[in-house]
Amino acid sequence: MSATTSTDEFIKGLWRENPVFVQVLGMCPVLAVSNTAENALAMGLATAFVLIMSNLLVSALRSFIPKQVRIACYILIIATFVTITDYAIQAISVELHKSLGAFISLIVVNCLILSRAEAFASKNTLGKSLMDALGMGAGFLFALFCLGAVREILGNGTLFGLALFPDNFESWIVMILPAGGFFTLAAWLLIFNAINERRGTS
Amino acid sequence: MPNALSKTLRISTSPHVVRGLGTEVIMRNVVYAMIPVAAFAVYAFGLNALVVLAISVLSCVITEHYLCRWSNKESTVSDWSAVITGLLLGLTLPPSFPLWMAFAGGVIAIALGKFTFGGLGYNVFNPALVGRAVLQAAFPVAMTTWSPAFIEGRFSHVSSSLFTLPFMSPTVDGITGATPLAALKFEQVSTGTTDLALGLISGSTGETCGVLIILGGLYLIIRKMMNWRIPVAILGTVYILSGLFHLINPVVYPTPMFMLFSGGLMLGAMFMATDMVGSPITNLGVLIYGVVIGVLVVVIRLWGGLPEGVMFAILIGNALSNHIDHLIRPKAYGTA
Amino acid sequence: MTESPAISTNASTSSTKMLVAMVGIGILCALLIVVTFQGTLPRIERLRAEALAQAVFKVLPGTSQTRTFFIDNSGQFTEMVAEETAVTKVYAGYDQQGQLTGVAVEASGQGYADILRILYGYQPQSQSIVGFHVLESKETPGLGDKIEKDANFLANFEQLDVSLAEDLKQLQNQVVPVKQGEKQHPWEVDGITGATISSRAIGDILGASTMEWVPLIYQQRGNFELNRDSQP
Incomplete structure (x- = not known):
């Protein structure tokens, strides 16, 4: 495998097939945990970790897993890494675990991870799967951060908890509410598609 | 019959243009009908209301113009529809509303409520109400800070909260x-019907004087530019339903006249629900649509968490109107 | 009829393989979880106790x-x-x-x-x-x-x-x-x-x-x- 193809796999996940902006996968955490940049980043990292580890294991075991029970095996592997992530986050910081709470366990049902295991890792070599997972993970992280930053800036007037505006900033309360997640996602999808279209025509 | 074949059969979506009565003519007349309402708003709330109205109209027109250019269409500013959206939005805002929020509301109304669906004629929801709904969700405090009507010095003094810097909260x-509706819901105080009908109360700039709104609506109905069944169905439903509740328990439920003339019901029923694009096409469909909105208004007002429900009732009605059309579509003979 | 024995043997071998795969992965996963749990438990408990102790001072x-x-x-x-x-x-x-x-x-x-x-x-x-x-x-x-x-x-x-x-x-x-x-x-x-x-x-x-x-x-x-x- 040459160097160009592996960077290609990486760029594919980050931009051309971005899991959120192009494939629109894993919307539950994208909409739910993107209310602040910090939460979005932590969620993105946790998901990326699970994605990378499960892609690696699925790819390594791809000739060992029979086709009939592959989904069950993938879920088992994914759930394992989610549990590990849960413990790891608890061990890192009680505060962080408190703010992510319910959404860590929900990584199990993030369709992005299962779809990469099924569509890519089960058919490709370890190295390619790693690059794919890194790219997709980075793409997911990037997208979550885009949403989280906009929502935190407008909804709270802060970024990573640092105030960006004078004290009497009027927060757009709707941006922290679930509806704000949909608005922001729609806006980013619009921007993303506009950029891609412009590139395609030129 | 060559004669019949030579005539062109025109098929179009609403608004249906018949006999030269173009979009521009209808829209212009809607603006005429709204001028007395806007004028009374300025009379009651002074310069504040004038500036808020001007800014919301301006922001709608500017947004419309630039979005048309951006999507390589001919600018549709001259058809007056953006002016109507701006006027309606401005009329639903509190008189001392910060101008930057009013401007943002206008941009949202046109961009989100109209252009994401494809512009005039394709919007599912009334654009002005989309703008107001987003404003209500984003700035609930500013949207419910009402200054009273007929205060002294209203023609010489402008509220400082209008000129709040963008992204800052008003003082x-x-x-x-x-x-009146909030007073009823949270303090159990009722307001007299005469005061309500004549608009001698506090509220959004344009929702106070019911009589002028009715006159504006009548003008449009007489000129056949508005389907009279929509306001009649909405107001009738609200009157009958709230009348029933008032009969059952007059202590808890307000009189039907209070329900008719308070809040944004008149404005909504006359000028917003009658939006040709967002309402059903057939006469029967229009009646169902009006009844649904009327019921929703009463339900939200009496049992909902918010004091006013006209906005959400009309938005839900807009969303349903396509399905109403679909449900009552006449069956072709011989099909199931 | 000639094909049926082949199918049945095929099925039996593959079901063994399925069992082996699932049990194998299950054991591997269980092992991973237990190791992480044991590894992080002392630190998690310490952090929790610390949080509780700090909370007492706070309230x-x-x-x-x-x-x-x-x-x-x-x-x-x-x-x-x-x-x-x-x-x-x-x-x-x-x-x-x-x-x-x-x-x-x-x-x-x-x-x-x-x-x-x-x-x-x-x-x-x-x-x-x-x-x-x-x-x-x-x-x-x-x-x-x-x-x-x-x-x-x-x-x-x-x-x-x-x-x-x-x-x-x-x-x-x-x-x-x-x-x-x-x-x-x-x-x-x-x-x-x-x-x-x-x-x-x-x-x-x-x-x-x-x-x-x-x-x-x-x-x-x-x-x-x-x-x-x-x-x-």
């Missing part, structure tokens, strides 16, 4: 007054 | 040292000397002069998403709750978790009235949650708009827990005093 200056 | 203003108490078999609060699990503990705080600053009680109940665990500080002298802290919650980030951040909400617990009735067996007024901005009495918990369920849950948890614990603690408040002989 509440002077007196604020509760709207 | 009892002016505290410089704490002691742990539990209810012994005779129904009396006794200081816990050795580490014991599976008993309900309360934490008494003392200021630098050795005066009791209050008793921290842990309580839990159903929140919006999952069980909420909270710690509150009760001050027998003023018969009020003087501090509050959320130990564990899975409430929606940005909405439900306002119960930990909303300044207006937290102000409820600076001086929340839990005075006892004259018989000292129950509260004069039970702690109850009310809608935001409708707090009129010192025993009401002002809610949060946008986090209605979570903030109500806190009010209800406090209401239930104070009904049970406050009379007990108040009646036995002498048990919490530091031994007089240790005083200079």
